[in-house]
Amino acid sequence: MKEVIFPRSRNIEQYVFGKGSFSNLAELLDQRRAIEDGPVIYFMDHYFSGNHLSTRIPVRDGDPVIFVDTTHEPTVQMVNDQMDTVESMIDSKPSAVVGIGGGSTLDTAKAISNLLTNQGKAEDYQGWDLVRVPGIYKIGIPTISGTGAETSRTCVLTNYEKHLKLGMNSPFTIFDQLILDPELTATVPKDQYFYTGMDTFIHCIESLNGRYRHALADSYSKMALQLCSDVFQADDMLSESNREQLMVASYFGGCALANSYVGLVHPLSAALSLVLGYHHGLANCLVMNIMEEYYPEETAIFHDFLDKQSIELPTGIAEGLSADDFEQLYLSCIIHEKPLANALGDNFQTILDRDRATQLFQRM
Numbered sequence: 001m002k003e004v005i006f007p008r009s010r011n012i013e014q015y016v017f018g019k020g021s022f023s024n025l026a027e028l029l030d031q032r033r034a035i036e037d038g039p040v041i042y043f044m045d046h047y048f049s050g051n052h053l054s055t056r057i058p059v060r061d062g063d064p065v066i067f068v069d070t071t072h073e074p075t076v077q078m079v080n081d082q083m084d085t086v087e088s089m090i091d092s093k094p095s096a097v098v099g100i101g102g103g104s105t106l107d108t109a110k111a112i113s114n115l116l117t118n119q120g121k122a123e124d125y126q127g128w129d130l131v132r133v134p135g136i137y138k139i140g141i142p143t144i145s146g147t148g149a150e151t152s153r154t155c156v157l158t159n160y161e162k163h164l165k166l167g168m169n170s171p172f173t174i175f176d177q178l179i180l181d182p183e184l185t186a187t188v189p190k191d192q193y194f195y196t197g198m199d200t201f202i203h204c205i206e207s208l209n210g211r212y213r214h215a216l217a218d219s220y221s222k223m224a225l226q227l228c229s230d231v232f233q234a235d236d237m238l239s240e241s242n243r244e245q246l247m248v249a250s251y252f253g254g255c256a257l258a259n260s261y262v263g264l265v266h267p268l269s270a271a272l273s274l275v276l277g278y279h280h281g282l283a284n285c286l287v288m289n290i291m292e293e294y295y296p297e298e299t300a301i302f303h304d305f306l307d308k309q310s311i312e313l314p315t316g317i318a319e320g321l322s323a324d325d326f327e328q329l330y331l332s333c334i335i336h337e338k339p340l341a342n343a344l345g346d347n348f349q350t351i352l353d354r355d356r357a358t359q360l361f362q363r364m
């Protein structure tokens with residue numbers, strides 16, 4: 001008899017939502033300290049260093065504040081280095097870890113929270129259900145919307161040694177508390193807002209077009225897609241109400257992701273990140289731009305979004321690449337078996353062979 005796999009996940013237990021809700025952070029941390037005292041470790045995107053928001057965090061004596069350099073997306077090495085820094089700055093068990101930023105910063109905070117209680121190195125926990133015990137209580141505060149990192153059960157880390165981008169997939173990676181304040185996304189540059197926002201759109205269309213489907217993930221995806229459509233067909237995608245809508249779309253997209261798999265776009269995009277250093281949001285868009293054959297209707301919608309928002313993607317990114325570069329791109333893509341099987345079926349290696357993958361990269 002065919003084994004039935006029941007989707008299993010946890011939702012975010014607590015959230016505070018709404019414009020200005022960042023001001024709840026001090027009270028939430030007071031409540032936390034009343035249960036378990038200890039320093040609070042803040043991870044903040046480096047964009048906020050010296051910025052107004054960094055003066056609004058309720059830091060006490062002995063609380064480390066670490067500005068995360070997001071010039072490059074997090075790697076296992078970067079997280080291990082952050083862990084050394086954290087350990088040199090505290091002498092008792094922290095009461096909370098707070099991540100304030102985009103996917104890169106939220107994922108860094110999640111990874112450190114897990115390492116603080118599980119010990120070892122970041123790479124030891126890349127995979128499924130390898131985290132043994134709950135991490136330090138963690139609060140996520142997104143400042144850009146789209147990755148769903150605020151709700152997902154993973155924290156994506158690049159591992160150059162193993163040639164992969166893989167997270168610590170575990171229920172322990174889920175934030176305990178979120179603060180969803182759309183005011184915080186007001187300063188995101190237009191292109192970055194689009195690229196990261198498209199991550200939600202792409203997660204959801206990949207999930208809805210995959211083989212592993214169920215009503216729960218489908219519903220989250222459909223809600224998120226409707227919100228994306230409203231935002232990216234609007235005259236001003238960055239208006240206050242659209243920033244609020246996109247924050248909700250990202251939240252639902254992360255819930256969908258926790259209950260399903262991505263498809264063909266993410267493996268190709270991961271290869272662009274790993275081999276050519278493109279950031280996740282832009283890499284996704286470069287792939288989505290040429291997906292007519294695989295996701296025809298969704299690619300047309302994506303092109304409409306690009307036109308409506310006057311976003312111009314880089315082109316000719318594969319010009320001048322060597323045969324070895326294409327081989328590395330192919331290998332870094334084909335390693336993502338679960339999403340590729342979700343999108344293309346069990347014989348995905350025959351469908352997406354070296355030649356086909358190379359043709360796709362050459363069209364980007």
Ligand code: NAD
Binds near residue numbers: 073146148192
């Ligand atoms: P990011 O965190 O890498 O940030 C992108 C840029 O936006 C940075 O330059 C940052 O400084 C800037 N920025 C962020 N907030 C800002 C603000 N309010 N004002 C001005 N600038 C701001 O971007 P991202 O796209 O959110 O995250 C990408 C990362 O998330 C990748 O590492 C990707 O692998 C990961 N990811 C994780 C999950 C997950 O479930 N954990 C899902 C998808 C992607």
Ligand code: ZN
Binds near residue numbers: 147199203266280
């Ligand atoms: Zn993604």
